[in-house]
Amino acid sequence: MFKGILIEKDEAGYRAGLRDISEEHLPPGDVTVRVLYSTLNYKDGLAITGAGPVVRKFPMIPGVDLTGIVEESTDADFKVGDQVLLNGWGVGEGHWGGLAEMARLEGKWLIPLPKGFTAAQAMAIGTAGYTAMLAVIALEEHGLTPEKGDVLVTGANGGVGSFAVAILAKLGYRVIASTGRVAESAYLNQLGAAEIVDRATLSEPGRPLAKERWAAAVDSVGSHTLANVCAGIKYRGTVAACGLAQGMDFPATVMPFILRGVTLAGIDSVTRPRADRVQAWDRLATDFDVALLPLISREIGLSEVVEVSAQLIAGQVRGRVVVDVNR
Template sequence: MQALAVNVGDLKKVMSNVKTRGILGEYQLENILEDLLTAEQYAKNVKTKEGSDDKVEFAVKMPASGDRDKPLRLPIDAKFPKEDYERLIIAYDEAVPDKIEICRKAFCRQYPQKCARHPGKALIVRKTETGLTSSVEKIPLAQIPVHDTLVKIEYSTLNYKDALAVSGKGKILREYPMIPGIDFAGTVEQTSSDKFKPGDRVILNGFGVGEKYWGGLSEYAYVNSDFLLKMPDGMDARKAMSIGTAGYTAALCVEELLSSGINNNSAPVVVTGATGGVGSFAIALLKQQNIVVSAVSGKAGASDYLKRLGASEIIPREQLMREAKPLETQRWGGAVDTLGGNALATILAECHSGATVTACGLAADFRLNTTVMPFILRESG
């Protein structure tokens, strides 16, 4: 009995491999068809849908009806979507209606065979007794938390949050294990949502992905379809992630400045963290609008780079890191700040009346020691 148990355990290990299970199933199905039908009654590796390159393993030729010239083909596939089935059973055990519905639709549709046969690689962060570990691993789809849309990821970007998540220096991750990556671009492989269909090109930024939901530093991701945007015409995944979350954030900041009335007649706009992703994009976007930009950086050798982007002057970061008075000499018509802390407090104290400040980061400090004076006396916002 002990030997039998060992053999059964070995067989279970073999059958847990999706590719092996598929090969065995295909072999057995072909034997069954050979026993029951003649060679003319079925075909192997058949395209059953016009305009599609997808093939089924076998198709049984059915008699044509009416005035059809071509015989009907009944597609038969040997593979059982074991992982989807197991997720469905778990959902029923947990008695979560929304999860049951998502898993049921996924089980009925089955995900593409290429995904099932080739588990994707991902950078995964785990919490251990001694701290955090991170490694690139093969992650079977069955292990990825289920949401209504499966995306084949082509590109992601490495953001400041991702660096904090992997290094453990910031309390970014809410769950473990976790795949970081707060953005990605790719193609929908499977969905139960009415908003998308397989083949749609999509982009994701934020929504807690890479923090509390498994993220973009992976080849595949299950995500909530509400988090996705259709990729604009003329853009591909590489271009989208060349812009990434940093460019998206910078664009939102610049849009807010422009909508508030910043123009080329205003005082300069100050951009902190200028060599970072948000800062660099913000400088370039402001320059396109003919707005004078003062770039703040702590990197001594960055002047040429920042001036090529469009900065008119380079300000050492130390000038803003001091403890500011409630009101300082007016300098700025607006700001894009990624530092927080004393830098943001100093900027607020130095803004002109009616200036707009967009604060989108806390690279220096999450605390803000300031007063209401700039908001009352200069109507900064």
């Protein structure tokens, strides 16, 4: 038996809670992992609270991230005792995930725990930091350099936003942070933001084409915010889109793209090839200051997950939540 957060849906309704689960119920997979840490991402919050149609089959253990130690393996790339990391691959949606003491997974979804990080640090970074790094790499691949101008980060108090601010600042960019929690500006300044703007200036319907303000942007918000960001990007700038906290709609026009040559780069972190994952984590080891992790993240136990998930969806959680699944 092992403990885990189990989401169930039946005649009695939709519910999630801490349960004792038999190992015989673990799904098929070629690597069995004793989980050390997981996290609470926005997607996990949607799944646990039922606020979004994330879970594709029931019952389900949520948790799109995990680190742990291999206990059994028939995959040639991993042996018993290896420390491993997982981000994405539909885990926590269609396959039991990391918010439990045990997980059975496909070896192709795993990478070795990146050098330079402990299991807890890797989860403090998690999918949020990994996605932010993928976004920064995409901006660089489209020609962004610090000399080009300011870089906007929306949803800056969230997980992806916090890491994007910190990474870009360390790389020498002047970062403009957009947030709905302007009272927490000091936090964003500590991460490296040079300027803070209220998200209200971007979240309402705006002009199809606005004044050129930013050389590039990392957007984790979507909807009107993403439309306004694209409208304000400088000539031949790039927007890396990786979230939909405001909504999945995109009420925009083609004007920024055909009049200014703006690029909208979609950032998929779920099914990225292993080489991209390793590259992103290698970059995190050099381009992110791990000394910031205590500022960005906090740790909870499995018994607190359901309560904190509700707070996350309500916009009351800053940065990252690491889950020690063994307490």
